[in-house]
Amino acid sequence: MNTESSQPGTQQEMSFIDHLEALRWHIIRAAIAVVVFTIAAFLAKDFLFHDLILGPSRADFWTYRTFNQVGEWLGATALHMDKPTFDLQNRQMSGQLTMHISTSFVVGLALGFPYTFWELWRFIRPGLYPHEQANSRGAVFFVSVLFILGLLFGYFVAAPLSINFLASYQLDATIENQIDLQSYISTLTTMSLSCAFVFELPMIVFFLAKAGLITHEIMRVYRKHAIVVILVVAAVITPPDVSAQIIVTIPIILLYEVSIHIARVVRRNSTRRLNEQLAQNQGVS
Structure with a gap:
């Protein structure tokens, strides 16, 4: 379904029903992509569970x-990890x-996320103005790369x-940890x-x-508040272990600093484009 006719400034505009049909x-x-990845994960049972799921x-x-x-x-004993x-x-x-079925579906969703976002972007992109499309070039690539890096x-x-x-946590040596399969996979x-x-x-x-x-x-003004939130997030997604929380917190803080730079570049480009438009309008007048 071609949605290019819905681009602002074109002569032919799509109706609301046409938009719904395109979105459908x-x-x-x-959904087909997710189903294909789900079936592939289901068939690769040995690799999926023995090598991937049960690896940790x-x-x-x-x-x-x-x-x-x-x-x-x-020489840091704190980094030592027992079996x-x-x-x-x-x-x-x-x-x-x-x-087997539910885990295969989750893997299918994860593997199909880049394609799913690409399909969503194909629906949204024609509704953007040309300069917005130019400034958003590579969005699918960067979203996919960041998702894969985060997943890894x-x-x-x-x-x-x-x-x-x-x-490894025990209240007493006489208590054995017999973990339910669902609990383990859910944590992972x-x-x-x-x-x-x-x-x-x-x-x-x-x-x-x-x-x-x-x-x-x-973002700079609220950097300290953001660090507190990041520490809370790290504490939620990691065990109550200081070294583990630090290991998880560092990359998230780096991502926040990168985000500040991204916001600055976006602001600078928007200001330059606005100045160019004002200069053109003054030249015309």
Whole structure:
């Protein structure tokens, strides 16, 4: 469905029904992509669960080995991570099949997110003015890259730190940690997806700055408040361990600083464009 005719300034404007029809096809194509990725994840059961989902539950997981090596190199015992001491159990007759289906769907949503956003952007983009389209060039690419980086950070850093801490925490040595499969997978997917969306902060600031709802001056004034919020977010998505919270907090603060720079660039470009328009109007008059 071609929506180019809805671009401002064109001679032919789409009706409301035409817009709904165009949106419907964008949603259908995005849903098909999610279904395809879901089916692919469902068929790749061995890789999905043994290598990907259950990876953080084993001692040879990349994160644990890396932290131990860095800890030995720096002589920092705080970075040492022992093997998670817990057993995964399934207590429902259809539990493993249900988790197979639901986990495959979550993976399908995550893998299909870049394409889904691209379809949404294809629907929104024709409604923008030419200069807005030019200034928003690369939005799909940067949204996708930040989402993937956040997903990887959550899977390799935030989730393993949480799983290792919570699984190793004991009230008494006589109490064994027998973790339900659903609880384990929920922790892993929640941590990973939370970081994926948190990493979208620069793009969120970009669009808010374009809309004039936020400026780099405001972000600088409220930097201390933002750091407090970031610490709270890090405390929520990580276990109550200081080293883990610091590891998660640092990249989020860096993203906030990058967002300040993005808002400043957006403001500068908007001011330059406004000055150019004023100069042209004065030249015409």
